[in-house]
Amino acid sequence: MTAAQITPEVGPAPPATPLIRLTGVTKTLRGQQQPRAILDGVDLTLHSGESIAVLGRSGSGKSTLLSLIGLFDRADGGQYLLGDRDITRLPERKAAALRSSEFGFVFQRFFLLKHLTAAQNVAMAMVNGQGWLPRRKRKARAMAALDQMGIAHLAKHKPPRLSGGEQQRVAIARALVRDPKILLADEPTGALDTETGNVVVEALRAATDRGCGLILVTHDHDHAAKMQRILHLDHGTLSPMEVRR
Numbered sequence: 621m622t623a624a625q626i627t628p629e630v631g632p633a634p635p636a637t638p639l640i641r642l643t644g645v646t647k648t649l650r651g652q653q654q655p656r657a658i659l660d661g662v663d664l665t666l667h668s669g670e671s672i673a674v675l676g677r678s679g680s681g682k683s684t685l686l687s688l689i690g691l692f693d694r695a696d697g698g699q700y701l702l703g704d705r706d707i708t709r710l711p712e713r714k715a716a717a718l719r720s721s722e723f724g725f726v727f728q729r730f731f732l733l734k735h736l737t738a739a740q741n742v743a744m745a746m747v748n749g750q751g752w753l754p755r756r757k758r759k760a761r762a763m764a765a766l767d768q769m770g771i772a773h774l775a776k777h778k779p780p781r782l783s784g785g786e787q788q789r790v791a792i793a794r795a796l797v798r799d800p801k802i803l804l805a806d807e808p809t810g811a812l813d814t815e816t817g818n819v820v821v822e823a824l825r826a827a828t829d830r831g832c833g834l835i836l837v838t839h840d841h842d843h844a845a846k847m848q849r850i851l852h853l854d855h856g857t858l859s860p861m862e863v864r865r
């Protein structure tokens with residue numbers, strides 16, 4: 621048998637399994653008023669290294685969607701796959717473990733602890749995560765994450781001495797320090813001026829260069845345009861607004 625005969629056929633690589641796949645996801649809010657369908661059949665696929673912006677009017681359900689994806693809440697119907705794993709109805713104990721191992725979160729408010737330095741705030745994210753790390757390693761990783769955000773020189777500063785944009789970059793470093801597969805950002809520039817917001821969006825987008833999948837909820841069309849795909853949430857469903865590749 622010749623070498624040519626035993627060489628396997630070379631064809632197109634099989635499509636990679638998405639990081640997450642939501643199919644027909646529904647969520648109805650049942651408060652004191654009439655039940656109201658907020659999500660009404662949401663389909664969403666996110667791949668490694670992909671960035672997606674979610675736009676939609678206020679109250680359309682963007683934060684609700686992000687909290688389902690981040691496992692703070694559960695869908696009423698449909699299916700949620702994380703890789704190959706069906707996590708549609710995951711019990712809270714398992715959800716908490718996945719939240720800390722798979723996801724990084726960035727919110728409009730920075731939620732930094734005021735009495736800790738920037739480096740300590742970032743290192744805190746590794747205290748309760750899976751896999752214990754000695755203090756020296758936590759510190760080194762926190763410094764590396766701050767360096768990625770271009771703010772290593774602010775490591776010893778406490779939040780009250782930092783600008784809004786600097787605080788948000790500390791918060792992003794905190795989200796990235798555990799190497800999440802998926803980064804969820806809910807209006808992370810909502811409290812920032814345009815120029816500072818651009819720096820923050822670029823810092824988030826840069827995480828996708830290292831394979832992270834990013835979902836950015838925003839009202840800012842310019843920030844959305846920096847993502848690879850823009851989806852619009854309207855009447856409970858997501859649809860593409862524009863495809864940029």
Ligand SMILES: Nc1ncnc2c1ncn2[C@@H]1O[C@H](COP(=O)(O)OP(=O)(O)OP(=O)(O)O)[C@@H](O)[C@H]1O
Nearest residue numbers: 649650651658676677678679680681682683684685
């Ligand atoms: N826990 C809750 N109980 C009852 N209603 C809720 C709850 N959380 C959100 N809602 C309602 O669900 C709808 C969707 O809210 P959500 O925060 O997801 O929208 P959004 O698109 O993120 O809005 P915004 O752009 O203003 O942040 C809103 O009408 C909101 O009032």
